[in-house]
Amino acid sequence: MSMAEGLGQVGSGAALELRGVTKMFGALAAIADVTMTVRPGERRAVLGSNGAGKTTLFNCVTGDFLPTSGSIRLFGEDVTAFPAHERIRRGLRRTYQISLLFGGLSVADNVYLACRGVSRGRFSLLRPRRGDALQAQADELIEAVRLTAARDTMVSDLSYGQQRQLEIALALAGAPRFILFDEPAAGLSPTERAELIKILTGLPEHIGYIIIEHDMDVALRVAESVTMMHNGRVFKEGTPAEIEDDAEVQELYLGGGHG
Amino acid sequence: MAVIERQPAEPYWVERIPAPVWAVGFLLLIMPAVANDFVLFQVFGWTFILGMIALSLMFLAGYGGMVSLIQMSVAALAGYMVAIFGPSGVEALSLFLPWYVYIPVAVVIATIGGALVGALAVRTEGIYTIMITLAIASAFFYFTRQNYGIFNGYTGFNLVVPPQLFGVDWRQPVPFYYLTLGMAALSWLVVVYVSRSPFGLALQGVRDNPRRMAALGFNVTAHRIAAYAFASVIAAFGGILLVWQNAQISPGTAGIPAVIDILVIAVVGGLKRPIGPFIGALIYVLLRSFAPDALSAFGLSTERFKLLIGLGFLLIVFFSPDGVLGLWERWRARRASKADPLRGGSR
Numbered sequence: 300m301s302m303a304e305g306l307g308q309v310g311s312g313a314a315l316e317l318r319g320v321t322k323m324f325g326a327l328a329a330i331a332d333v334t335m336t337v338r339p340g341e342r343r344a345v346l347g348s349n350g351a352g353k354t355t356l357f358n359c360v361t362g363d364f365l366p367t368s369g370s371i372r373l374f375g376e377d378v379t380a381f382p383a384h385e386r387i388r389r390g391l392r393r394t395y396q397i398s399l400l401f402g403g404l405s406v407a408d409n410v411y412l413a414c415r416g417v418s419r420g421r422f423s424l425l426r427p428r429r430g431d432a433l434q435a436q437a438d439e440l441i442e443a444v445r446l447t448a449a450r451d452t453m454v455s456d457l458s459y460g461q462q463r464q465l466e467i468a469l470a471l472a473g474a475p476r477f478i479l480f481d482e483p484a485a486g487l488s489p490t491e492r493a494e495l496i497k498i499l500t501g502l503p504e505h506i507g508y509i510i511i512e513h514d515m516d517v518a519l520r521v522a523e524s525v526t527m528m529h530n531g532r533v534f535k536e537g538t539p540a541e542i543e544d545d546a547e548v549q550e551l552y553l554g555g556g557h558g
Numbered sequence: 559m560a561v562i563e564r565q566p567a568e569p570y571w572v573e574r575i576p577a578p579v580w581a582v583g584f585l586l587l588i589m590p591a592v593a594n595d596f597v598l599f600q601v602f603g604w605t606f607i608l609g610m611i612a613l614s615l616m617f618l619a620g621y622g623g624m625v626s627l628i629q630m631s632v633a634a635l636a637g638y639m640v641a642i643f644g645p646s647g648v649e650a651l652s653l654f655l656p657w658y659v660y661i662p663v664a665v666v667i668a669t670i671g672g673a674l675v676g677a678l679a680v681r682t683e684g685i686y687t688i689m690i691t692l693a694i695a696s697a698f699f700y701f702t703r704q705n706y707g708i709f710n711g712y713t714g715f716n717l718v719v720p721p722q723l724f725g726v727d728w729r730q731p732v733p734f735y736y737l738t739l740g741m742a743a744l745s746w747l748v749v750v751y752v753s754r755s756p757f758g759l760a761l762q763g764v765r766d767n768p769r770r771m772a773a774l775g776f777n778v779t780a781h782r783i784a785a786y787a788f789a790s791v792i793a794a795f796g797g798i799l800l801v802w803q804n805a806q807i808s809p810g811t812a813g814i815p816a817v818i819d820i821l822v823i824a825v826v827g828g829l830k831r832p833i834g835p836f837i838g839a840l841i842y843v844l845l846r847s848f849a850p851d852a853l854s855a856f857g858l859s860t861e862r863f864k865l866l867i868g869l870g871f872l873l874i875v876f877f878s879p880d881g882v883l884g885l886w887e888r889w890r891a892r893r894a895s896k897a898d899p900l901r902g903g904s905r
């Protein structure tokens with residue numbers, strides 16, 4: 300660990316700070332000794348081939364899995380041992396690579412649940428009244444991801460692209476401060492992709508995010524910094540231009556069958 | 559101000575109640591005019607009570623995905639508390655407190671008990687939830703049977719009767735019929751209402767996708783325990799009515815057969831909708847009340863009615879995993895598609 304990193308430990312004011320995070324699955328280190336700092340409002344892309352450990356990294360940050368070792372700080376607070384819901388209530392949000400939605404509920408109910416999860420009254424036995432503030436908020440989110448026409452559709456009846464959009468809406472509920480997007484553009488049509496880029500670049504400035512994205516073109520348009528992962532380790536960090544021009548990265552990308 | 563766009567009027571919730579519900583409700587209201595005391599007290603009274611206890615299981619299993627076998631024990635716990643804090647024939651143990659004390663006390667104690675069991679059970683899933691709740695239910699049964707200081711052991715309590723409120727003897731068939739009907743209808747309405755409340759919606763979210771619920775900020779464990787507490791309140795009221803109906807309570811009230819019966823009732827009726835448990839309870843009570851006579855008419859032992867219930871259970875589970883209600887819904891769907899000239903006519 301360098302001296303600069305050691306000094307940064309106290310009150311660094313980072314949105315997200317990972318130190319030596321390792322996650323073992325049996326003998327396999329899905330991620331190994333990952334150290335990473337993301338400023339509030341920073342937008343970062345994480346690149347890396349399949350199995351590089353990108354999704355596992357997200358799972359450790361959100362608390363879906365507890366890391367085997369290492370520490371995770373969220374806005375200066377050590378959340379390493381926090382359950383997932385406690386991290387979410389502190390402004391962290393995520394989407395899932397494979398949509399994880401409530402298939403038996405309508406679009407409106409899905410988004411309403413997301414809004415409810417980060418507000419009070421999670422245990423309320425009273426049905427929301429017409430004009431309920433959270434319902435208005437849910438409708439705005441549905442509009443933001445262009446699902447208004449499908450508002451009352453059962454989620455299991457949505458198209459793949461619509462489900463991806465709904466994933467985004469769930470991550471934007473409440474007052475997010477930092478969002479993890481897990482391959483939101485995968486499988487989208489070019490139009491849907493453009494739509495997604497518009498949503499991401501249109502987010503308020505104080506909201507930072509990490510986006511996992513295979514497509515360099517998309518990554519470069521929505522991120523100001525890039526982390527390359529390889530075999531569970533951070534391989535390179537830098538600006539998009541630095542990463543693109545890096546010889547090792549090019550070799551890895553070409554060698555790995557991308558390109 | 560003249561051109562304010564007007565929202566189309568939402569129908570008032572009463573207007574949205576479907577016609578069959580009105581029809582059944584009306585029939586049930588005028589029932590005492592046509593039915594005899596046995597039917598009112600024994601058939602319908604018991605149906606409503608068992609339906610409430612099975613409804614508490616339906617709430618947990620249908621909305622929460624948690625098949626709990628503790629509901630009958632929670633009901634019996636409430637029944638015992640009524641006998642202990644209120645009046646009974648066991649003067650040495652009962653405290654003879656007034657009804658406005660012993661009813662809330664019974665409900666609160668049963669709810670705490672149910673929530674505690676929930677706290678132990680919610681970390682398990684599927685078959686393990688069934689096993690742990692069954693284990694606690696049988697522990698409760700043996701405890702009541704062996705404990706003489708509080709539960710009066712094998713004998714239990716007799717002469718446990720409802721208070722003479724408003725000068726009415728609530729154990730008379732007609733008042734008891736309306737008392738149980740009122741409580742059953744209220745429980746049903748509350749469950750229907752709560753299923754669309756934030757708590758109920760979130761519970762269904764927890765059932766379908768606990769991981770995503772946590773990623774939305776919900777404390778999944780707390781939500782499940784709260785569901786046990788909510789269901790316990792309904793089971794507790796069912797248990798109070800049950801002890802009044804029998805005028806006694808003993809360990810057998812929460813014995814393993816009774817515990818399993820509640821599961822059978824809920825599954826036979828259907829776990830998807832709150833009306834299911836009441837349909838299941840009616841089938842169960844009709845079989846228990848009339849099957850012995852029917853069997854002896856055919857020259858068979860009256861003890862065989864349990865076999866009949868078991869066979870019925872097997873058939874239903876085999877042909878319709880979502881109970882009688884599921885059968886009915888599929889039949890209606892088929893009829894609707896037959897009536898549809900585009901799809902059904904050519905067959």
Ligand SMILES: Nc1ncnc2c1ncn2[C@@H]1O[C@H](COP(=O)(O)OP(=O)(O)O)[C@@H](O)[C@H]1O
Binds near residue numbers: 328
């Ligand atoms: N739940 C799990 N159990 C066992 N191994 C896992 C699990 N999740 C991921 N892995 C393994 O960890 C490695 C990293 O996976 P993942 O984080 O999904 O990679 P990426 O998202 O970069 O494609 C892979 O080898 C994968 O097989």
Ligand SMILES: [Mg+2]
Binds near residue numbers: 355396
């Ligand atoms: Mg992945």
